[in-house]
Amino acid sequence: MSKILTASIVGALSLIFLVSVIIPQFANGQEDVHKTNEKQKAALDQSNQHGIWTGNFTGDGSTDILLYNNENGKWWLQSQAAANNERQWSLISNTSGFGNILSNEHRIWTGDFTGDGRTDVLFHYVGDGHWWLGLLAASNNQLQWSLISTTSGFGNILSNEHRIWTTDDFTGDGSTDVLLHNTENGKWWLGSLAASNNQLQWSIISLDANNQLHVSPISNTS
Secondary structure (H helix, E strand, O other): OOOOOOHHHHHHHHHHHHHHHHHHHHHHOOOOHHHHHHHHHHHHHHHOOEEEEEEOOOOOOOOEEEEEEOOOOEEEEEEEOOOOOOEEEEEEEEOHHHOOOOOOOEEEEEEOOOOOOOOEEEEEEOOOOEEEEEEEEOOOOEEEEEEEEEOHHHOOOOOOOEEEEEEEOOOOOOOOEEEEEEOOOOOEEEEEEEOOOOEEEEEEEEEOOOOOEEEEEOOOOO
16 A cells, blocks of 8 residues: 555655755755655655645546644645636545555555545554544535554455555445455455445455455454
8 A cells, every 4th residue: 555646746745855965965965864764755745745645536527635643633625616717625534543555664545435426535453453434525525534444364464465456346336346466376366345234345356266256255354
């Protein structure tokens, strides 16, 4: 689960880092190694303070911009206002209680995990194996967070032995799924949100002797 930033933002941050940190140290020749390292760390920390995603979070068919600030845990959404057809920012959530979800112990994805036509936010915390899903409620335009899975039984799925390859609609039902691979035992796991209880249902994907794909649900991942 890698942090998802638009290419333009990443490029801009890289340019800022180059202009404000790297070039000056060679230009005047007066920066020592310690000061240079401190400046590099500060610049990198600054670039990791925000996460930016795009998607149809409101479900109106227009692309919205979602911004997260790890310093205060606030989530901001820029969407199209129907009244004046202008872009407007609104505060839609505060997850400061979750800690810094841009840290290496967290991974974030966006996708239509519920299959309702809206873009949702999914994140995993390796510390307790919890998976949290954020849905934008039409009633109050706020992200509603719910615990949808615990995979502590899988171990640290952000370790080198695991690879969360991608999120996509692997089952073809219109909902985004999570695909996970364990390099130690070669197993592939598929996580799909069950409509009956709004929980991620994990299944083992395997091939039989005839190379036919089988999906076998499991009940306990904690």
